[in-house]
Amino acid sequence: MAEIRIRNLAKTYGKTTIMQGIDLQIAHGEFVVILGPSGCGKSSLLRMIAGLEEISEGLVEIGGTVVNALEPRERGCAMVFQNYALYPHMTVAENIGYALKVARIPKAERMARIRATAESVGLGDFLDRRPGQLSGGQRQRVAMARAIIREPKVFLFDEPLSNLDAKLRLQMRQEIRKIHNRIGATSVFVTHDQHEGMTLADRLVVMNKGTIEQIGTPAEIYERPQSLYVAGFIGSPPMNILPGQVSTARRGVLLEDGTLLPILSQLDAGDGAMVHVGFRPEQAELVEPGRGAFDARLDMIEEMGAARLCHLLFEDIPVSVLTEGRPALATGAPVGIRLTQEALHLFDANSGHRIELRRIDTRLVEMQPSA
Amino acid sequence: MIERTPILNILTHLILISGLVIILIPIWLAFVAATQTLQAVNSAPVEFWPGDQLWVNLREAWALSDFGPKFINTLIVATGVVVGKITLACITAFAIVFFNFRGRMVIFWMIFITLMLPLEVRIVPTYAVAANALSPFQTILDATGLSGLIATLSGVEVRLEWNLLNSYTGLILPLVATATGTFLYRQFFLTIPDDLVEAARMDGAGPLRFLWDVLIPLSRTNIAALATIMFVYAWNQYLWPLLIITDRANYGMVVVQLSDLVPDQLTTGGGTPTWHLAMAATLVVMLPPIAVVILMQRWFVRGLINTDK
Numbered sequence: 001m002a003e004i005r006i007r008n009l010a011k012t013y014g015k016t017t018i019m020q021g022i023d024l025q026i027a028h029g030e031f032v033v034i035l036g037p038s039g040c041g042k043s044s045l046l047r048m049i050a051g052l053e054e055i056s057e058g059l060v061e062i063g064g065t066v067v068n069a070l071e072p073r074e075r076g077c078a079m080v081f082q083n084y085a086l087y088p089h090m091t092v093a094e095n096i097g098y099a100l101k102v103a104r105i106p107k108a109e110r111m112a113r114i115r116a117t118a119e120s121v122g123l124g125d126f127l128d129r130r131p132g133q134l135s136g137g138q139r140q141r142v143a144m145a146r147a148i149i150r151e152p153k154v155f156l157f158d159e160p161l162s163n164l165d166a167k168l169r170l171q172m173r174q175e176i177r178k179i180h181n182r183i184g185a186t187s188v189f190v191t192h193d194q195h196e197g198m199t200l201a202d203r204l205v206v207m208n209k210g211t212i213e214q215i216g217t218p219a220e221i222y223e224r225p226q227s228l229y230v231a232g233f234i235g236s237p238p239m240n241i242l243p244g245q246v247s248t249a250r251r252g253v254l255l256e257d258g259t260l261l262p263i264l265s266q267l268d269a270g271d272g273a274m275v276h277v278g279f280r281p282e283q284a285e286l287v288e289p290g291r292g293a294f295d296a297r298l299d300m301i302e303e304m305g306a307a308r309l310c311h312l313l314f315e316d317i318p319v320s321v322l323t324e325g326r327p328a329l330a331t332g333a334p335v336g337i338r339l340t341q342e343a344l345h346l347f348d349a350n351s352g353h354r355i356e357l358r359r360i361d362t363r364l365v366e367m368q369p370s371a
Numbered sequence: 372m373i374e375r376t377p378i379l380n381i382l383t384h385l386i387l388i389s390g391l392v393i394i395l396i397p398i399w400l401a402f403v404a405a406t407q408t409l410q411a412v413n414s415a416p417v418e419f420w421p422g423d424q425l426w427v428n429l430r431e432a433w434a435l436s437d438f439g440p441k442f443i444n445t446l447i448v449a450t451g452v453v454v455g456k457i458t459l460a461c462i463t464a465f466a467i468v469f470f471n472f473r474g475r476m477v478i479f480w481m482i483f484i485t486l487m488l489p490l491e492v493r494i495v496p497t498y499a500v501a502a503n504a505l506s507p508f509q510t511i512l513d514a515t516g517l518s519g520l521i522a523t524l525s526g527v528e529v530r531l532e533w534n535l536l537n538s539y540t541g542l543i544l545p546l547v548a549t550a551t552g553t554f555l556y557r558q559f560f561l562t563i564p565d566d567l568v569e570a571a572r573m574d575g576a577g578p579l580r581f582l583w584d585v586l587i588p589l590s591r592t593n594i595a596a597l598a599t600i601m602f603v604y605a606w607n608q609y610l611w612p613l614l615i616i617t618d619r620a621n622y623g624m625v626v627v628q629l630s631d632l633v634p635d636q637l638t639t640g641g642g643t644p645t646w647h648l649a650m651a652a653t654l655v656v657m658l659p660p661i662a663v664v665i666l667m668q669r670w671f672v673r674g675l676i677n678t679d680k
């Protein structure tokens with residue numbers, strides 16, 4: 001069994017701390033994606049698991065043993081690198097089989113395993129080529145095969161698809177997931193691409209500036225982002241965020257122009273608390289001015305094929321709404337935005353933490369403007 | 372410049388050809404001199420066309436200079452320098468680039484500084500060391516009073532001595548201990564992506580395995596370039612062998628032998644100016660370096676300009 005337990009992990013370079021307080025448990029056979037913008041420390045975390053980077057503080061356990069002091073080869077991990085990192089002077093077969101050669105596996109067995117692994121990733125005909133004679137996708141497969149052949153307990157991927165073109169990326173994404181399902185090892189996959197993360201992950205870990213913002217299934221993270229940061233990072237187009245102030249007397253949030261957004265649930269925030277209200281573009285609807293929760297002006301409409309993304313301005317704050325229809329509106333025209341209670345997310349303006357809305361009424365309640 | 376006009380083409384070719392001619396004329400004159408008789412070579416004006424004495428002159432020069440054993444000596448020394456240099460350069464650059472130890476940069480700069488101190492500049496201290504390779508340690512023992520201590524305690528006087536004069540070791544070691552190769556290797560190793568190092572670590576290869584399986588195969592062209600340069604450099608050594616080899620019969624080097632054929636007051640006590648023999652011998656001595664360059668050029672040109680990614 002190869003569950004991974006990470007406890008209170010920190011990484012410092014000299015005096016600068018780039019990561020701290022990382023706690024994470026990954027179950028055996030789970031596919032976990034670490035998602036975050038460039039420079040947030042995803043690679044560093046992965047490399048500390050792999051043993052390529054020294055652990056400054058905290059513990060990493062793989063399969064029940066603390067591996068802090070172990071060499072990479074003793075940890076039972078295999079890694080796929082962003083730039084493939086193939087040995088340029090070795091053939092595909094030699095690249096795939098190098099780990100076995102180092103481990104002194106007899107030649108006959110080695111060749112058999114190389115052949116079987118290469119065929120499983122569709123490289124059977126390329127064994128004698130060198131990496132320089134392969135396409136990007138094929139190199140990617142060699143890198144995968146090199147990891148698979150070792151039958152590792154843990155697969156580590158550091159943005160392995162970011163050098164591929166869009167179509168190949170989709171295809172390799174599916175293949176990686178299939179390989180994971182077939183082999184049943186534990187996988188940790190690092191990416192900055194939320195689509196990749198959403199589609200691949202059993203569980204997502206959202207990172208920001210060296211800390212974990214939220215851990216959960218892709219659906220949980222999409223539906224209940226625990227912080228303003230996650231709310232803004234996950235979802236494309238991103239969630240709309242409007243500043244406001246809680247009014248307990250009027251059971252809602254007062255927006256900047258004085259409009260009241262009613263909140264029909266128990267609100268864990270004091271009267272006058274500054275908050276941010278969030279809603280997703282795909283969960284709002286355009287209506288006649290005055291008929292929605294609040295009014296805004298049209299700025300421009302972006303054609304997206306299956307839908308239209310309407311960019312609006314509410315008190316100079318950009319707001320976007322995704323519509324299936326083709327609204328016939330001129331720039332500057334006023335429109336209403338209709339929201340359901342389910343679509344609303346509330347965040348504390350100071351801490352950025354989510355404010356839970358404990359629904360009293362689970363029915364879909366339409367909000368009417370109340371002036 | 373990527374411009375291509377007919378006039379520019381002709382001009383650049385003219386420059387190239389005149390450069391070539393300037394380089395070839397002395398070699399041609401040497402060749403012509405080697406084909407003349409003693410009388411012809413010493414009579415004015417200078418002859419521009421070869422005579423028929425080449426074979427005769429070559430045989431006489433070969434016998435006079437005792438080239439048989441001298442060629443073997445020189446070959447041993449040049450090969451020793453090439454092998455020693457490549458090994459040393461590769462290992463030091465490996466340590467400097469891939470390991471993170473205290474004082475790494477200090478060591479690199481100390482090695483680098485030796486580039487500015489070629490053998491000719493430090494020839495006196497180098498000779499002193501070659502006369503007794505252990506003299507630096509003796510000096511340390513004496514200066515710290517340790518040798519005095521040992522002498523009083525055990526009654527044995529410490530006299531460290533390891534004489535390198537008149538030996539292949541003495542000929543080879545000082546030529547090996549310079550920074551050219553280390554620097555070339557360092558620059559090459561710096562172009563190796565970190566990912567590759569890490570991939571090898573994940574595959575379970577230790578540092579030496581990585582050096583042997585990845586770095587050395589990848590640096591083949593560098594090895595060829597360095598080998599060529601060092602072979603020619605070692606083959607052409609004159610001053611150092613002249614200085615430390617007194618036993619010319621056993622350890623003579625070809626280039627030093629050459630000077631014997633050129634009459635001068637000091638070494639041969641004057642005499643007939645046998646230029647035809649000197650030039651014939653020169654032609655023979657030139658051959659091995661030329662052969663090495665021709666054999667290796669396909670490799671080393673690549674090694675000097677790109678890194679064969």
Ligand SMILES: Nc1ncnc2c1ncn2[C@@H]1O[C@H](COP(=O)(O)OP(=O)(O)O)[C@@H](O)[C@H]1O
Pocket residue numbers: 013018036037038039040041042043044045
């Ligand atoms: N060797 C290093 N020395 C100092 N800082 C580093 C080093 N490696 C990475 N960092 C810093 O650590 C942070 C996280 O880097 P990294 O883990 O590569 O981020 P990501 O993979 O999420 O883009 C970055 O801000 C980077 O500047």
Ligand SMILES: [Mg+2]
Pocket residue numbers: 039042043044159
């Ligand atoms: Mg990274």
